[in-house]
Amino acid sequence: xxxxxxxxxxxxxxxxxxxxxxxxxxxxxxxxxxxxxxxxxxxxxxxxxxxxxxxxxxxxxxxxxxxxxxxxxxxxxxxxxxxxxxxxxxxxxxxxxxxxxxxxxxxxxxxxxxxxxxxxxxxxxxxxxxxxxxxxxxxxxxxxxxxxxxxxx
Numbered sequence: 379x380x381x382x383x384x385x386x387x388x389x390x391x392x393x394x395x396x397x398x399x400x401x402x403x404x405x406x407x408x409x410x411x412x413x414x415x416x417x418x419x420x421x422x423x424x425x426x427x428x429x430x431x432x433x434x435x436x437x438x439x440x441x442x443x444x445x446x447x448x449x450x451x452x453x454x455x456x457x458x459x460x461x462x463x464x465x466x467x468x469x470x471x472x473x474x475x476x477x478x479x480x481x482x483x484x485x486x487x488x489x490x491x492x493x494x495x496x497x498x499x500x501x502x503x504x505x506x507x508x509x510x511x512x513x514x515x516x517x518x519x520x521x522x523x524x525x526x527x528x529x530x531x
Contacts, residue, residue, distance in 0.1 A: 386411050389487060393434060394460050395511050403504040410497065411487040422463075422478040429467025429474060431490035432512070435459050438484025442476050455519065456481070465512045468494055 390396050390404045390411065399407075414433070416422075422433070425444060433440075437459050443451040454476055457463045466475055468491060498505040 382413070383408060386413065386487065389436060393487075395434070395462065395515070399504075399507060403501075403507055406497065406501045406504045407489065407508075410489045410493040412490075413485060414488050415483075415485040416480045417483055418480070419482060420480050422480065423474050424477045425474055427474045429464070429471060429491055431488055431492075431494065432462055432464045432468045433478075433486040433488050434462050436485045436487060439481040440478050440484060441481055442478050444476050451477075454523065462512075462515060465515050467491070469509065469512055469516065 387404060387408045390399075390407055396404060396407075411434070413436075416438070422440065423430070435457055439459075440457045440463055441451075441453055442455040442457060442463060443453045446452050457478075463478055463486075464474070467473070471491070494505065494508070497508070
């Protein structure tokens with residue numbers, strides 16, 4: 379069990395989004411992060427599902443998409459190792475705005491919404507840092523998506 383904690387801490391330290399986090403911050407996140415693995419193309423969550431947390435992709439790729447009736451799914455993003463997914467629901471607590479599936483073998487660290495809310499109460503300074511990172515991600519993705527929409531016209 380100790381080995382897994384050390385591995386998770388090393389992963390969090392190396393994760394690009396946490397580069398400005400202190401050891402104190404990372405040690406607060408480590409027990410909350412659960413490692414999930416997938417061996418094939420698998421559904422992670424679906425649009426309108428209740429938000430259950432955020433994923434920090436360690437390996438592999440995931441597709442963020444919206445199902446379009448009688449048409450091919452609309453791919454909104456391909457998330458790669460080093461990037462998070464599911465961040466919108468962590469910010470507002472509302473249901474998922476899109477669906478996500480792995481594109482083969484993948485693994486991620488997962489922090490549940492309940493654990494994040496607990497972090498807000500017990501270590502608010504770490505939770506604030508995490509939310510700032512999430513807002514930066516959301517902003518970058520919105521800008522990218524907006525740019526793609528207008529360049530397609």
